[in-house]
Amino acid sequence: MKKIVILGATGSIGTNTLDIIQRFPDKFQVLGLTAGSSVEKLESLIKVFKPKVVALQNEKSAAALSKTLSASNVEVLSGNQGIVEVARHPEADLVISAIVGAAGLLPTLSAIRAKKNVAIANKEPLVMAGEIIRREATLNGVSILPIDSEHSAIFQVLNGEQRHSIKRIILTASGGPLLRFSNKEKEQVSLEEALAHPNWKMGPKISIDSATLMNKGLEIIEARWLFDVPPEQIDVVIHPQSIVHSMVEFVDRSVVAQMGLPDMRTPICYVLHYPRRAPISLPSLDLTEVGTLTFEKPDTTAFPLLKTAYTALEEGGTLPSVLNAANEEAVTAFLEKQISFGMINRIIQQTLEAHTPQSTETLDDVLEADRWARLEGKRWIKQCTVC
Numbered sequence: 378m379k380k381i382v383i384l385g386a387t388g389s390i391g392t393n394t395l396d397i398i399q400r401f402p403d404k405f406q407v408l409g410l411t412a413g414s415s416v417e418k419l420e421s422l423i424k425v426f427k428p429k430v431v432a433l434q435n436e437k438s439a440a441a442l443s444k445t446l447s448a449s450n451v452e453v454l455s456g457n458q459g460i461v462e463v464a465r466h467p468e469a470d471l472v473i474s475a476i477v478g479a480a481g482l483l484p485t486l487s488a489i490r491a492k493k494n495v496a497i498a499n500k501e502p503l504v505m506a507g508e509i510i511r512r513e514a515t516l517n518g519v520s521i522l523p524i525d526s527e528h529s530a531i532f533q534v535l536n537g538e539q540r541h542s543i544k545r546i547i548l549t550a551s552g553g554p555l556l557r558f559s560n561k562e563k564e565q566v567s568l569e570e571a572l573a574h575p576n577w578k579m580g581p582k583i584s585i586d587s588a589t590l591m592n593k594g595l596e597i598i599e600a601r602w603l604f605d606v607p608p609e610q611i612d613v614v615i616h617p618q619s620i621v622h623s624m625v626e627f628v629d630r631s632v633v634a635q636m637g638l639p640d641m642r643t644p645i646c647y648v649l650h651y652p653r654r655a656p657i658s659l660p661s662l663d664l665t666e667v668g669t670l671t672f673e674k675p676d677t678t679a680f681p682l683l684k685t686a687y688t689a690l691e692e693g694g695t696l697p698s699v700l701n702a703a704n705e706e707a708v709t710a711f712l713e714k715q716i717s718f719g720m721i722n723r724i725i726q727q728t729l730e731a732h733t734p735q736s737t738e739t740l741d742d743v744l745e746a747d748r749w750a751r752l753e754g755k756r757w758i759k760q761c762t763v764c
């Protein structure tokens with residue numbers, strides 16, 4: 378019986394993970410669940426999965442849940458420290474890292490330092506501190522298994538291959554809901570239009586990242602650290618059907634792709650059972666029904682954040698952390714209808730321009746860059762909400 382902890386259990390990845398776990402009651406036991414503030418959602422998961430320990434980041438929500446569960450033997454922890462405690466629970470065999478944003482960095486690192494294998498969907502910590510996460514995983518002898526569909530595809534393709542056989546990684550991108558919008562149309566797009574991803578049902582932050590193509594930018598950085606491949610060996614191709622989840626070109630010019638219907642339960646099932654595969658009842662990919670698979674070059678003039686992410690990765694140091702924090706602040710402001718869609722890019726560019734890049738030797742350097750970029754990003758957001 379594998380004992381599982383899910384960080385971000387009430388979200389899109391969290392609930393898809395629980396969907397898979399529920400199908401294998403003899404293989405997995407839910408040990409711990411965490412969430413931000415959603416008491417009711419977490420409470421309903423507790424009823425079904427009966428975890429030993431849970432944590433809510435929001436202290437008030439945790440107190441309310443604690444009161445409701447006072448007669449049960451579920452331990453309720455609170456705050457960032459509570460989440461860290463669940464992440465490094467001594468009985469955990471596998472930690473699913475599915476919090477959204479930088480908030481997942483410390484819990485994920487804590488799990489690694491407690492020698493837990495981690496299955497990671499939460500890409501932002503890899504963008505901020507990929508090198509540190511890699512180093513800590515090696516030091517502690519644990520595996521980092523990718524959940525993100527593109528990275529799962531690459532991981533599956535690389536199974537049994539040698540690192541020096543890779544010529545390049547080709548990440549596919551759907552292009553998001555605004556792929557065919559003109560720059561003028563994109564500028565004033567509504568929140569509903571930007572959230573309406575054509576192929577994937579995901580949380581709000583990643584949905585907006587898909588609309589700006591920043592999600593692919595973050596994924597380039599994620600791939601760099603997960604697979605130890607330099608930026609010049611990572612390409613992006615637009616593939617609107619989201620059937621080919623990514624590809625690897627090998628030195629002998631053989632290109633191997635992984636395909637499937639766009640459903641996160643497939644990569645989640647893979648990491649839960651890794652290194653084996655397990656049968657699940659989901660619709661099969663029928664290529665005759667899909668009919669046409671198309672591929673095109675990304676337009677970095679229409680979607681400048683893709684290029685910005687490459688530059689941040691190439692220059693390194695504090696830049697990826699600043700890029701990520703500025704993006705999180707800008708996306709939050711857009712989701713709260715404080716700024717227009719077009720302003721997301723401008724706030725990120727202005728924050729990056731105002732930054733003096735530094736090297737990141739320690740986690741504190743990364744966290745300091747994150748803190749600085751949030752203040753700077755907020756300053757630009759304030760300016761543009763009054764203008």
Ligand code: NAD
Nearest residue numbers: 385387388389390412413434476477480498499500579580
């Ligand atoms: P979501 O918004 O649906 O869920 C986020 C989860 O994190 C929730 O449980 C929420 O309660 C929790 N949370 C939010 N803020 C928190 C905080 N400050 N402290 C602690 N917990 C907090 O997000 P999602 O779509 O499931 O995405 C999660 C991560 O996985 C993101 O990094 C995303 O980029 C990545 N990812 C998601 C998908 C997908 O299909 N949804 C695919 C690939 C990668």
Ligand code: MG
Nearest residue numbers: 525526527596
């Ligand atoms: Mg992805």
